[in-house]
Amino acid sequence: MNCKYKINKKATGLKLYRLISKSKYTYAQIAEFLDLQSPRVVYDWVNGIKLPSTENLYNLANLFHVQIEDILEF
Numbered sequence: 520m521n522c523k524y525k526i527n528k529k530a531t532g533l534k535l536y537r538l539i540s541k542s543k544y545t546y547a548q549i550a551e552f553l554d555l556q557s558p559r560v561v562y563d564w565v566n567g568i569k570l571p572s573t574e575n576l577y578n579l580a581n582l583f584h585v586q587i588e589d590i591l592e593f
Contacts, residue, residue: 529567530592536565538583538590553578 539549539561546558546565553575555561563569571579571590580587 524593526570527592528570531570531590532565532567534590534592535571535579538579538585539565542583544582549579549582552582 539546544552546561549561550556550558560569564571576587576590580590583590
């Protein structure tokens with residue numbers, strides 16, 4: 520079975536970068552809001568190294584007042 524859609528980490532990271540820049544939140548503030556150990560995780564998302572968990576995607580969407588689909592890029 521072939522997967523039709525695959526999340527593009529780099530493009531998703533760019534979308535997150537733009538949302539964060541527009542919001543004026545710092546990576547540390549976002550990490551605190553999401554109860555992350557370190558803002559390093561946010562850097563990894565923005566740089567396309569990792570993707571946020573489903574829970575973090577939901578909370579990021581709420582923080583930025585967008586839909587989850589507005590964050591992800593396929």
